Amino acid sequence: MFVNLSGRACLVVGAGGVGLRKIRALAECEPERLVIVEPGEPSSELLDVARLPFVRLSRRGFEDADLEGIFLVIAATSRPEVNRRIATLCRERKILCDVIDMPDLGSFIVPSCVRQGDLEIAVSTGGGSPALTKRIRKDLQDRFGEEYAGFLLLMSRLRPLVLALGRETEANSALFRALVGSQLLSALRLGDSALARAELTALLPPELHHYIAELLDGLA
Numbered sequence: 664m665f666v667n668l669s670g671r672a673c674l675v676v677g678a679g680g681v682g683l684r685k686i687r688a689l690a691e692c693e694p695e696r697l698v699i700v701e702p703g704e705p706s707s708e709l710l711d712v713a714r715l716p717f718v719r720l721s722r723r724g725f726e727d728a729d730l731e732g733i734f735l736v737i738a739a740t741s742r743p744e745v746n747r748r749i750a751t752l753c754r755e756r757k758i759l760c761d762v763i764d765m766p767d768l769g770s771f772i773v774p775s776c777v778r779q780g781d782l783e784i785a786v787s788t789g790g791g792s793p794a795l796t797k798r799i800r801k802d803l804q805d806r807f808g809e810e811y812a813g814f815l816l817l818m819s820r821l822r823p824l825v826l827a828l829g830r831e832t833e834a835n836s837a838l839f840r841a842l843v844g845s846q847l848l849s850a851l852r853l854g855d856s857a858l859a860r861a862e863l864t865a866l867l868p869p870e871l872h873h874y875i876a877e878l879l880d881g882l883a
Contacts, residue, residue, distance in 0.1 A: 664761075664771055664772075664773055664774070665783070665785070666735075668689070668692040668693070668694035668695075668734070668735070669693070669694070669695070670694075670695050671694050671695055671696075671734040671735065672694060672695055672696040672697075672698065672732050672733050672734055673689050673694045673696070673697050673698070673733065673734060673735045673736070673737075674697075674698045674699075674700070674729055674730065674733045674735070674736045674737070675689065675697070675698070675699050675700070675736075675737045675739060676700045676701075676725045676729070676736070676737070676738050676739060676740055676745070676746075676749055677700075677701060677738065677739035677740035677741065677763075678699055678701035678703075678705065678706070678709050678739070679739065679740075679741060681739050681763050681764075682701070682737070682739030682740075682763070683706070683708055683709060683712075685737045685739055685761075685763075685773065686699060686709070686712055687712065688773070689735075689737075690712050690715055690718065693717065694717065694734075695717060696717055696719065697715075697717055697718045697719070698718075698719050698721065698729065698733070699712075699713065699718065699719070699720045699721065700721045700723065700724070700725050700726075700729055701720065701721075701722060702722060702723050702724050703722075705720065705722065724745075725740070725745055725748075725749060727752060730749075730752055730753065730756060730758060733758055734758070734759065735758070735759040735760075735761075736749060736753050736758055736759065736760045736761070737760075737761045737762075737763070737773075738750060738760060738761070738762045738763065738769070739763045743765065746762050746763070746764075746765060746768070747762075747765075747768060749762070750762050750765075750768040750769055753769075753770070754770070759771055761773055766789065766790035767790075772787060772789070772790060774786055774787035774796075775787070775796045775797065775799075775800045776800075777800055777803040777804050777807060779807055779808065779809060779811040779812040779815075780809075780811065780812025780813070780815050780816060781812070781815045781816075781819070782807065782811045782812060782815055784803055784807065786799050786800050786803065808852060809852075810848050810849075810851040810852035811848070813851040813882045813883070814847060814848055814851055816882065817847070817851075817878055817879070817882055818839075818842070820877070820878050821842075821867075821871075821874075821878055822839075824871055824874055825838060825839075825868075825871070828868060828870060828871075830868075838866065838867075838868075841866050842862075842866055845862045845866060846858060846862050847859060847862050847863070850862060850883055851882060851883055854883055855883065856879060856883040859879055859882070859883040860875055860879065863875045863878065863879070
């Protein structure tokens, strides 16, 4: 689920194996507040997350009042009746809710993601086959390597320089398409700095050639 959680409050009920994975994913998004409700003995991994300044761990069972001011909920307890109650309350209060193992009860599901820098590819089978989701995720990890993270970093450096030239939109679009279709990705995968420099020299406007070393710094 691609959503900006800045200034939002999130709740995870249940911090078992699946719940802890969801907690970690939400913590990476740095919401304004992340509330965790777990009556059991917390694991060392959970305690590590609970040290973050925006995280609050409550060692008790779920209470209806936990939903006050919450934007997004993940019901991850081992008790189906509790998960169903949370889903019902969220539906009544129009709160986004993901219910593990029972996706039809919730209003959204969290896909499995492949990440390479700013590249994120989400995979979901709608809860029909988590095993297939894992297989596809592994295939994508093998297909999209670290060079994609490097390419996106290069493009984030280059894009403002290109736009600052004040050229027509069509010309900029053609340049970006040419860069994507070039051998830059191969050069980054192989660590071939000579090829990367040659590709940029051939494709970039002459006004930007003196930036090439800076663009490739740390990449090739």
